[in-house]
Amino acid sequence: MPDSANLTPAAAETYSYLGPAGTFTEAALKQVPAAAGKSWRSVNNVGEALDDVVTGRSVAAMIAIENSVEGGVSATQDALASIPNLRIVGEYLVPVNFVLVARPGTTLADVKVVNAHPVAYGQTHLWLDANLPSHGHLPATSNVAAAASLLASDLADAAVAPPGITDHHDLVVLAEAIGDNPNAVTRFVLVSRAAALPAPTGSDKTSIIAELPDDTSGRLLEMLEQFATRGVNMSLIESRPIGDALGRYRFVIDLDGHILDERVADALLGLKRFSPRVTFLGSYPRADKLAISVIPRYDNDAFVDARAWLRGLLTGEPLPPPARP
Secondary structure, eight states: OOOOTTSOHHHHTEEEEEOSTTSHHHHHHTTOGGGTTSEEEEESSHHHHHHHHHHTSOSEEEEEEEETTTEEOHHHHHHHHHSOSEEEEEEEEEEOOOEEEEOTTOOGGGOOEEEEOHHHHHTTHHHHHHHOTTOEEEEOSSHHHHHHHTTTOSSOSEEEEOTTGGGTSSOEEEESOOOSOTTOEEEEEEEEESOOOOOOOSSEEEEEEEEOSOOOTTHHHHHHHHHHTTTOOEEEEEEEEOSSSTTOEEEEEEEESOTTSHHHHHHHHHHHHHOSOEEEEEEEEOTTOOOOOOOGGGSHHHHHHHHHHHHHHHHTOOOOOOOOO
């Protein structure tokens, strides 16, 4: 859970999220039991949300980090790489689908121009092309802004928006489930200031960011071997430019397991010896609650036994007989 120590009473009761009300980010924040009944602060972008956490205006911020269709959210990855002392304390999954909304009295036949955020438009263009073949697209700054704009002007006849938008705006739904991919999901993370680690659950994820020491051939393979030789699976690896020179990249990595798992801890020790910079973003329960499967030679007991064996060699203690296969 987020650590509310050293926060003002108001900040300890405040959670930041990308708003306004009705966004997918708000839907993710609704999944956080500790946030129920607290103050929710709507912000305009990821940077503002994380700044709220760093400056103590909020105890935590909900931000999108990955989409099953489009991959990692670069703004979030870059912000987490550059802002120190932040921790991911939880992850949440939100199915992503869209509805087409309009002002009351509008029919589908009336729609000539559709207001939509470019990402939402890209994820609904097959439906729009099939059902509104001659429509025009008016870009919006957010999914909710697209819907709200219908009440502020008549430049567009309809908007692509999240389900439930009519709870916040006087609009009608012309069509539901217009997303091109019915399996689209966005992964959100709750970010707080550095605090005590949650205990391992057996269904955990560890997020890090690492840089290569140089551009020598094989460096990426060397980094990946830190995980492969310890039986640590990567559920995500994406590159992001560091920005100081062409060809310089950092890698955003999600590992299956908790930092208190022996194999993960050992892999991170190896990575730290290899990489000039490793940023630990946190170990936290997986949203899907799937148990991590580990083969016996990489489980905790195997690492403990190996250290005991080495200690016996160094101290001259009698060694136990080797285990039979």
